[in-house]
Amino acid sequence: xxxxxxxxxxxxxxxxxxxxxxxxxxxxxxxxxxxxxxxxxxxxxxxxxxxxxxxxxxxxxxxxxxxxxxxxxxxxxxxxxxxxxxxxxxxxxxxxxxxxxxxxxxxxxxxxxxxxxxxxxxxxxxxxxxxxxxxxxxxxxxxxxxxxxxxxxxxxxxxxxxxxxxxxxxxxxxxxxxxxxxxxxxxxxxxxxxxxxxxxxxxxxxxxxxxxxxxxxxxxxxxxxxxxxxxxxxxxxxxxxxxxxxxxxxxxxxxxxxxxxxxxxxxxxxxxxxxxxxxxxxxxxxxxxxxxxxxxxxxxxxxxxxxxxxxxxxxxxxxxxxxxx
Amino acid sequence: xxxxxxxxxxxxxxxxxxxxxxxxxxxxxxxxxxxxxxxxxxxxxxxxxxxxxxxxxxxxxxxxxxxxxxxxxxxxxxxxxxxxxxxxxxxxxxxxxxxxxxxxxxxxxxxxxxxxxxxxxxxxxxxxxxxxxxxxxxxxxxxxxxxxxxxxxxxxxxxxxxxxxxxxxxxxxxxxxxxxxxxxxxxxxxxxxxxxxxxxxxxxxxxxxxxxxxxxxxxxxxxxxxxxxxxxxxxxxxxxxxxxxxxxxxxxxxxxxxxxxxxxxxxxxxxxxxxxxxxxxxxxxxxxxxxxxxxxxxxxxxxxxxxxxxxxxxxxxxxxxxxxx
Numbered sequence: 001x002x003x004x005x006x007x008x009x010x011x012x013x014x015x016x017x018x019x020x021x022x023x024x025x026x027x028x029x030x031x032x033x034x035x036x037x038x039x040x041x042x043x044x045x046x047x048x049x050x051x052x053x054x055x056x057x058x059x060x061x062x063x064x065x066x067x068x069x070x071x072x073x074x075x076x077x078x079x080x081x082x083x084x085x086x087x088x089x090x091x092x093x094x095x096x097x098x099x100x101x102x103x104x105x106x107x108x109x110x111x112x113x114x115x116x117x118x119x120x121x122x123x124x125x126x127x128x129x130x131x132x133x134x135x136x137x138x139x140x141x142x143x144x145x146x147x148x149x150x151x152x153x154x155x156x157x158x159x160x161x162x163x164x165x166x167x168x169x170x171x172x173x174x175x176x177x178x179x180x181x182x183x184x185x186x187x188x189x190x191x192x193x194x195x196x197x198x199x200x201x202x203x204x205x206x207x208x209x210x211x212x213x214x215x216x217x218x219x220x221x222x223x224x225x226x227x228x229x230x231x232x233x234x235x236x237x238x239x240x241x242x243x244x245x246x247x248x249x250x251x252x253x254x255x256x257x258x259x260x261x262x263x264x265x266x267x268x269x270x271x272x273x274x275x276x277x278x279x280x281x282x283x284x285x286x287x288x289x290x291x292x293x294x295x296x297x298x299x300x301x302x303x304x305x306x307x308x309x310x311x312x313x314x315x316x317x318x319x320x321x322x323x324x325x
Numbered sequence: 326x327x328x329x330x331x332x333x334x335x336x337x338x339x340x341x342x343x344x345x346x347x348x349x350x351x352x353x354x355x356x357x358x359x360x361x362x363x364x365x366x367x368x369x370x371x372x373x374x375x376x377x378x379x380x381x382x383x384x385x386x387x388x389x390x391x392x393x394x395x396x397x398x399x400x401x402x403x404x405x406x407x408x409x410x411x412x413x414x415x416x417x418x419x420x421x422x423x424x425x426x427x428x429x430x431x432x433x434x435x436x437x438x439x440x441x442x443x444x445x446x447x448x449x450x451x452x453x454x455x456x457x458x459x460x461x462x463x464x465x466x467x468x469x470x471x472x473x474x475x476x477x478x479x480x481x482x483x484x485x486x487x488x489x490x491x492x493x494x495x496x497x498x499x500x501x502x503x504x505x506x507x508x509x510x511x512x513x514x515x516x517x518x519x520x521x522x523x524x525x526x527x528x529x530x531x532x533x534x535x536x537x538x539x540x541x542x543x544x545x546x547x548x549x550x551x552x553x554x555x556x557x558x559x560x561x562x563x564x565x566x567x568x569x570x571x572x573x574x575x576x577x578x579x580x581x582x583x584x585x586x587x588x589x590x591x592x593x594x595x596x597x598x599x600x601x602x603x604x605x606x607x608x609x610x611x612x613x614x615x616x617x618x619x620x621x622x623x624x625x626x627x628x629x630x631x632x633x634x635x636x637x638x639x640x641x642x643x644x645x646x647x648x649x650x
Contacts, residue, residue: 028470028473030470030473030474030477031477032473032476032477033470033473084435084436084439087412087431087432087435088431088432106412106413106431107412107413107476108473108476110409110412110435111409111469111472111473111476112469112473114409114442114465114468114469114472115466115469115470115473117439117442117465117469118462118465118466118468118469119466121446121458121462121465121466122459122462122463122466124462125455125458125459125462128455130450130453130455133446133450133458134447134450137443137446137447137449137450138447140439140442140443140446141440141443141444141446141447143439143443144436144437144439144440144442144443145353145355145358145440147436147439148353148355148357148358148433148436148437148440149355151357151432151433151436152355152356152357
């Protein structure tokens with residue numbers, strides 16, 4: 001049984017409850033809301049984040065039902081963020097699956113994101129835990145801050161690995177961390193348990209984003225129906241490029257500046273970029289970095305005794321990293 | 326002393342504390358955030374909503390300091406909503422003061438809105454009151470729902486007064502209501518006090534928006550540095566037009582359909598529209614409706630004994646309505 005199948009089996013019943021809650025809570029008499037939200041919610045994502053909340057609840061020995069609403073809240077925050085990411089300026093259209101903003105416009109997309117974010121907030125309040133609310137409120141602020149930071153360093157090849165790590169921690173890893181930690185909190189908030197879950201989620205989230213950024217240049221991806229090179233076309237500076245820019249010679253740096261800073265791209269430039277990443281081994285080095293964070297995520301779970309939940313959560317780390325093959 | 330001056334004097338010390346809290350909480354090491362947020366925050370608004378939170382706290386006899394953070398949260402929610410309102414599609418640019426999205430782009434504007442909304446959420450959590458959180462979470466969801474509803478009925482002249490009232494209640498009045506009610510809650514949550522404050526805020530908010538929608542066609546406004554006719558140019562269906570469309574003859578209805586449904590507008594059309602509103606007295610009738618809700622707002626305060634706070638809050642109702650002259 002693969003790691004993802006094991007995880008899906010572990011949380012199957014709870015995930016059914018989450019899926020019902022998602023449908024119930026994204027509903028509205030204003031029909032455009034479930035229509036637009038459903039476009040993304042039903043697009044076949046793995047629901048990795050709510051899955052982590054559910055597995056963490058099991059690992060922490062939680063027997064109540066607050067984790068269902070919290071897992072839904074986590075998925076809504078994630079979905080709202082995706083909708084707001086889709087908002088574009090002028091000609092900067094996205095490729096791949098038609099994003100919501102191209103069907104319904106920027107305004108509706110932003111507002112439905114706000115709606116989901118508010119519904120997430122309502123679901124959290126129902127947990128009756130101020131500590132949960134504090135964690136998730138802080139998480140939302142850090143995500144927004146990370147997204148703005150990412151925007152301000154777009155097209156800037158002077159961005160170093162530290163700044164890049166700061167961005168992916170803020171925009172991705174803190175939600176993974178919160179998704180896990182909140183289950184520890186509702187399970188009694190033993191500080192050792194809650195902080196272990198937080199550390200697991202945070203490191204897993206960093207590993208996940210590193211792999212995601214490598215996959216954006218991995219041509220096998222085309223076979224999976226996903227676009228290759230979105231980050232390149234947008235001039236988004238991620239680790240594979242940060243490393244290749246530093247390891248390259250003057251000609252190569254001129255190429256990166258031309259294509260990613262000034263966004264002057266010709267046919268064949270993406271292929272040339274991918275060739276340079278391979279030349280300097282930066283895709284495999286990015287995956288290597290992901291393994292490092294993955295190892296930390298696994299070590300964070302060492303305090304828990306063996307269980308089906310622990311195995312599934314250990315397995316998901318390998319799954320997130322091996323997506324690259 | 327005018328009503329607004331009396332209100333400002335009543336809450337002067339608390340408003341200083343709110344202004345400091347606004348500056349502190351919109352700050353971030355990501356400099357674009359305070360820069361973009363400051364553009365709107367420092368644009369000289371009257372801070373009517375936080376003012377209502379502060380006055381309501383006095384009226385309810387509250388002696389703690391949680392109202393400062395809550396007033397800041399209310400202003401942040403309002404500001405985030407304005408930023409998200411500024412997001413436009415393609416050529417639909419706004420007039421008047423240059424909105425944030427035209428300076429920094431749609432994406433940054435959306436993300437800074439999200440940041441402020443998250444900071445509002447953090448401030449609310451600090452009130453340590455689940456009841457306050459419940460009210461404000463519900464409020465945010467209703468605002469987003471109202472904004473989407475407004476979008477779906479844009480350019481639709483079949484919109485009736487009921488639907489219009491539903492929109493302005495959701496997008497404007499519920500935040501006024503929550504701004505007042507939360508002070509009642511932290512002051513001890515006497516149900517009679519909290520629900521009186523809620524009713525005051527809700528009716529004041531409806532009156533405020535009715536007047537705002539009439540003012541959009543009031544030419545005296547040009548003297549105040551504001552644009553006249555924004556709603557007309559966008560085809561936003563508000564009460565003055567709803568009434569004029571119904572009261573008009575076939576030629577007039579054809580004119581409204583041409584200009585507001587199909588958005589085919591020529592020079593002189595705004596002037597013609599304003600002339601039709603005057604012909605059918607729909608601006609003064611809109612103000613008349615506002616007076617009705619204003620009277621209900623005042624009656625909601627009847628349970629409180631006379632005080633400086635009560636006078637100021639009664640006065641603000643008249644102020645909101647008489648802005649139209």
